[in-house]
Amino acid sequence: MKSLADLQALREKLKADIKLRRNEGTIVIVGMGTCGIAAGAREVMSAVLDELAVRKLVDVQVRQTGCIGMCEKEVLVDVIRPNEPRITYGKVKPEDVKKIIADHVVNGRIVEELVVGKIEQN
């Protein structure tokens, strides 16, 4: 290491590994209630993780939630971009994940045909 710039470059590379503990960035939430799991939530979860890995979106947080009472719409996936409303997608299949991530998580364009709910965040 020869300079402050070298150190900062290294830090940029390493930063993402720790970001998860700092509550920053976009959040993707997968509904993992019993009904969700029965409807294939695990597979959706794996697809999300795979897609994020492929795209190297290391600073996206993936969380889980239990049943929220919309069982017939499972699998539910929420996307919350910083300072934007929380968008809930319903009946998500593993094959939909690529589009949600490409359009919404990366580019901020909501995938309207899958939306089942929208909550303003304050």
Added chain:
Amino acid sequence: MQHIRAHVLVCGGTGCKSAGSKDIQLSFAKNLEAYGLQDEVMVVETGCHGFCENGPLVIIYPEGTFYCKVKVEDVKEIVESHLYKGRIVERLLYREPMSLEQVPSYSEIGFYKKQKRLVLENCGAINPEQIEEYIAVGGYEALAKAVTTMSPQEVIDEVKKSGLRGRGGGGFPTGMKWEFAAKSVSDKKYVICNADEGDPGAFMDRSVLEGDPHRVLEGMAICGYAMGADEGYIYVRAEYPLAIKRLRIAIEQAEALGLLGDNIFDSGFSFKLHIKEGAGAFVCGEETALMASIEGKRGMPRPRPPFPAVSGLWGKPTNINNVETFANVAQIIVHGADWYCQFGTERSKGTKVFALTGKINNTGLAEVPMGITMREIIYDIGGGITNGKKFKAVQIGGPSGGCLPENMLDLPVDYDSLIAAGAMMGSGGLVVMDEDTCMVDVAKFFLNFTQSESCGKCTPCREGTKRMLEILTRITEGQGVEGDIELLENLAKNIKETALCGLGQTAPNPVLSTLKYFRHEYEAHIKEKRCPAGVCEKLANYTITDACRGCGLCARNCPVQAISGKIKSKHVIDQAVCIKCGACMAACPFKAIIKG
């Protein structure tokens, strides 16, 4: 590579380790594998969170869920419920001691809410055995900034401006000390980190070394640059094996990246660090004794001047600071003195870490801004007194400190107010005492500690503390005589004025402060042969109350036949015969015998 979606932070500090956290960590690995989550969930071993009493602690991110007292048997449930299904395991959450409310997230817990964690910011948040995690949170940027963009004098000026004072007890301005050492001309100079941590209740230095060792190395290297030293020693007690291990790893990793060693950041500045294990004598925390110990001599203090800045280790100019002092430096350099000055009071800047113990609901490490009141520390952070008892006193500053009574609870905690009140910051030990505590007994306890740790080099400390301890002992045994209080005060004054080192000079403090605030308790012991708190065994009075059913059991158990009475009527104890053994109290099936 998979996307890591969750971090499981398992506390690997000394407290949680001894409560079995290593097995918990292994069990997480096993169970994650069983649920096929091993590639998406990462297990991280961290340092101490300062809340060891509730350990082993497990914190799960991104939610920041805080699980307490986790057992190996709980791990499967956490993996299945929380990590697989996203459902919090409520029964393992922390409960607020007063409201009994469950608190799911780390940041919401009362114990942490009022804290200002600057020095401890990474403790429990990063893996101390991986330099990458320290760098990821901004580590070593202060060192880089100092050696590549600042002159040594600029570094000193910044530290001076920050108002940082030594956290090892005395509170001497750190920047000034660095400047003295910088001005000493010599071919060789040393930096020493004092990690002896001799105060029996304190463990903040250990926690910093275990949880964030690089921060200390970075502070030492910056000091080396500022004063012109190329070598340093960390003097750490051998009873801290985990701290030593993590320091070794940290030094190795920093050297491998060129952050320690020759020509750091191509600046021409070189800095090498060594670890020296101490045997754990209290007096070896005193700077001149400490240096003698590093040199391989007996750890005894010597008179100052000359001060270490002029003639220290092996006669060379030396700067010695405490662990916590060094741990403050990096942030001052990165964010600047002005930023640092927003925390604290006019003359005590920044934060101080306290080790809260005693009769308090939340025990552990609390880092607070200077100037916070004792009441806030004890009630808001500490969660109040255990078992709904009444607060009586708080002992602050360890064996060199003093006891403060209830009417001092609103005292702002900073170097100068504490000294004025007859206590001192010391290393930051805070022992909370409730109404069942005898203050004479407390004074005796601390004096007993310093007396047995006296190195014996000078007479006032060696003999004087012994005499004081004898007097205290006889007071607590009911043999106190008129004039004992004055004799104690007289001895205390002489020892303070004539002892060679800080150990002797401060040893009378616990006695003086209890005499100042709780004199009536001494008088009760001496004049009425009574211990108001009912602690001193030899002064205890056992009496039988109206709950007595006259069963006669106590009388049969009394070894000196002090108890008499007719069967089925109330018994009495003859105080003149009673030897205060307590056998009757233990024997009574109706709890009719009280001590007081």
